[in-house]
Amino acid sequence: MGLTKWKMNGRLEPTYALLLLPALAIYGLFFIYPALSTFVYSFTNWSDINPRDVEFVGWKNYKAIFREEIYMTGIRNTLVYALISTLLINALAIPLAVALNRGFKTRALLRSVFFLPAVFSPLIIGFLWSYLYSTSDFGLINQGLAAIGIGKINFLGDADLALYAVIFTQVWQWAGYNMVIYLANLQSINPEYYEAAQLDGAGPLQSFRSITLPLLAPAITFCTVTVMISGLKVFDIIYSLTSGGPGHATETIVSLMVKKGLGEGFYAFGSAFGILFVGIVGLITYLQLRLVRLWGER
Amino acid sequence: MKKMMFTVVSMLLAATTVLAGCGSNNQPASPDTGQNGQEAGTGSSKEPNETGAKTKVRLSYWNKEESMASLLALIEEKLPNVDLEYQFIDATQYDTIIKTQLAAGEGPDIVGGLIDDTTVKLGYFEDLTDRFAGKYHDSGTSYVTFEGKLYGLPQASWFNGVYYNKDLFAQYGLTVPTTLDEYFAVAQTFLDNGIKPQAIGLKNANVAMQSFIALALNDHIGTAEGKDFDEAFRKGEATMKEALLPALQTWTQYLERGIFTMDMLGLEEEQAIDEFTSGKAAMFQSGPWYMDTFKQKNPNMNIGMFPNLGTKGGAGWMVGGPGVAFGINAKSKVKEAAFEVLELLSTPEGQQAYWEDNKGGSSYLKGVVFEMPEEYADAQAAFEQGNVYFPPNGWGTLRNPIIDELGKMIQAVVGGHATPEQALESADKKAESLRNK
Structure with missing residues (x-):
């Protein structure tokens, strides 16, 4: 449907405008209204022991976030998680896609194999990796390490290692999914570009750098932004693999928000943390898009 | 004009469909409740009446239904006027869900756990003192007793x-x-x-x-x-x-x-x-x-x-x-039926039925002793x-x-x-x- 059909004399056609209303009402009711409520509540003393006589307390909840070390740990862990997982997932997905875009017999099978982990719920992945990482004599990875003479590694029990062990599971789970998006983009690249480059004497690496990578820009933008945002929102895999531990070593913004805001009944504080979180996600996404655009222009 | 009519009718249809989906309950009318599918414990269920209709009592707890199977069977057998609806809610979400419902003046009629000084001060729980004081050992009731009033019945430890x-x-x-x-x-x-x-x-x-x-x-x-x-x-x-x-x-x-x-x-x-x-x-x-x-x-x-x-x-x-203490929602509209359920639970037979699926603990009801494996x-x-x-x-x-x-x-x-x-x-x-x- 052309845009002209939607507009008459530069104004939105009333018929179409009316048809938009139900969707707009639902959007307003289930997103705009709760979001605005969250913003308002973030300046109050709303909690489980004070659910009714709610009063405004100014910036108190926001100040409390920056006063406690655990919330800074949560913010730091979230940023580390999001940044590393974005880099690793995409750095693996692109070469995988390029490799599996070539014509060979087991191509379809391998694509399925790499995509398969994305089918499972993070809770199942958490359960699975919890056993793989286990330090018991039944832990598969540590059994393998012992067999080759390396001592046990306490993947999830070592506070300095646990976050990276969680990131690894997510790289394993999502690299294949992003590979599929890159594959779709690769298939839209005209093969004639590569033929011309080959005639001009360009090697595979140069073709990749000068043709593939620039023409993958739309998929790179999409994948890096979506992986970054889901990385910033990480909760389920943390919940299922470490529950934020050992100690508070793997707490993230959302795990703390759920714990403090819902579990401990500090609803207003949770709202403030949520609003701050939206700000952080917005800022990082904006910077990331600017960066990708600058790279595209270059 | 025709186009406009079509648009308006389409919109109404779309809105009706969506809002129907958003409704709190889209169950058909139940012959048990005699009401249009409204939920028990939310001001909907009715007290036993002369027509012989069952009173729907909702009980929420964080253990799976299997852990209550014998007790539910006993209630069905002994309280023919009560239709007990057991609602399992996973422990990780239980507090949040039930507290939100209680704050809204809703929630199950019988609540497992959550009885503390705050929820009692907020008036979420019914005072059980008159009907149950002295029936259970103090070692079990002390943590659900506030200002000398009993708000929960402690079950097998x-x-x-x-x-x-x-x-x-x-x-x-x-x-x-x-x-x-x-x-x-x-x-x-x-x-x-x-x-x-x-x-x-x-x-x-x-x-x-x-x-x-x-x-x-x-x-x-x-x-x-x-x-x-x-x-x-x-x-x-x-x-x-x-x-x-x-x-x-x-x-x-x-x-x-x-x-x-x-x-x-x-x-x-x-x-x-x-x-x-x-x-x-x-x-x-x-x-x-x-x-x-x-x-x-x-x-x-x-x-x-x-x-x-x-x-x-x-x-x-x-x-x-105590594994769990059961209390009655102060806003329940079927309090009498809820009391009947707790009274049955507070008999040696009720305790035995609860213990059947929770073996290993001991009863806090006076005079009831289970044999320890x-x-x-x-x-x-x-x-x-x-x-x-x-x-x-x-x-x-x-x-x-x-x-x-x-x-x-x-x-x-x-x-x-x-x-x-x-x-x-x-x-x-x-x-x-x-x-x-």
Whole structure:
């Protein structure tokens, strides 16, 4: 449907405008209204022991976030998680896609194999990796390490290692999914570009750098932004693999928000943390898009 | 004009469909309720009436329906006028969901748990004193009694002690320890013979907390000196650091002696059970809810249980308490039917039905004694002295957040990222913020 059909004399056609209303009402009711409520509540003393006589307390909840070390740990862990997982997932997905875009017999099978982990719920992945990482004599990875003479590694029990062990599971789970998006983009690249480059004497690496990578820009933008945002929102895999531990070593913004805001009944504080979180996600996404655009222009 | 009419009709249709989906209940009318599918406990169910229609009573709890099967069957048999709807809600979401419903003046008619000084002050629970006072032992009702009024009925207790592999003990000529020093000597024998003395899934913060609290119970909270600790801590008149630091310092001996190691921070409880049932570990702290699992994993295993031990002597302590206390939603529209259910539960028959699916614990209803399976013979002295207690039950609304914080900080102690002082300070700090909410 052309845009002209939607507009008459530069104004939105009333018929179409009316048809938009139900969707707009639902959007307003289930997103705009709760979001605005969250913003308002973030300046109050709303909690489980004070659910009714709610009063405004100014910036108190926001100040409390920056006063406690655990919330800074949560913010730091979230940023580390999001940044590393974005880099690793995409750095693996692109070469995988390029490799599996070539014509060979087991191509379809391998694509399925790499995509398969994305089918499972993070809770199942958490359960699975919890056993793989286990330090018991039944832990598969540590059994393998012992067999080759390396001592046990306490993947999830070592506070300095646990976050990276969680990131690894997510790289394993999502690299294949992003590979599929890159594959779709690769298939839209005209093969004639590569033929011309080959005639001009360009090697595979140069073709990749000068043709593939620039023409993958739309998929790179999409994948890096979506992986970054889901990385910033990480909760389920943390919940299922470490529950934020050992100690508070793997707490993230959302795990703390759920714990403090819902579990401990500090609803207003949770709202403030949520609003701050939206700000952080917005800022990082904006910077990331600017960066990708600058790279595209270059 | 025709186009406009079509648009308006389409919109109405779309809106109707959407709003129908958003409705709180789209069930068809039920012959049981006699009402248009409205939910019980939300001001909808009706009292028994002369037409013989059943009264729908909703009961929510965090244990699966199988754990209530016998009781539900009994209710169906004995209370033909009641249609009890059991609503299982996973423990991780339970508090949030039910508290939100109660705050909105809704929620189930009979509520499992959540009875504390805050929810009682907010008027969420019905006073049960007139009809149930004196029926249950004080040791069970004390934590659901506020200002002398009873708000919940405590059900069969849960407990944990230390399970041990009798065959391994016999193989090395060991006897059941009765003091912490004896326990350490037993542990050393196993270490010397390449067997893990005790399997423990320290990856779970709750497990870490329970291991420590068992010692704290023996060395302070369960003693004459520490008997008022829980109430004082709840009110902010005592701190963990002042009261429990010696116990936590003693607990670190498990680490210094190599009984608990950093590796165990990477172990789930299920994985620790595998170590225990396969004979790689000789002991395991837990409760009767895992007995079936032990038997499934190793049907030939010979198991016993002794109480958690401390440095002060005595019979030792089982960490435990009332499994759940059931209260009545003050806003329930079917209170009389809810009372009938609780009255049935408060009979020997009701207790037996509840216990059928929760074996191992004991009843708090006066005059009701369940026969303890023989695996718990070594813990009999502790039971006889009433040494079954779960200190967090006395912490009111601080309970769950402090359990989590304490467990997490004990993990940090095991990992070498916090000292015992820092661990308890952190729990005190969290408690203070919760008190000042």
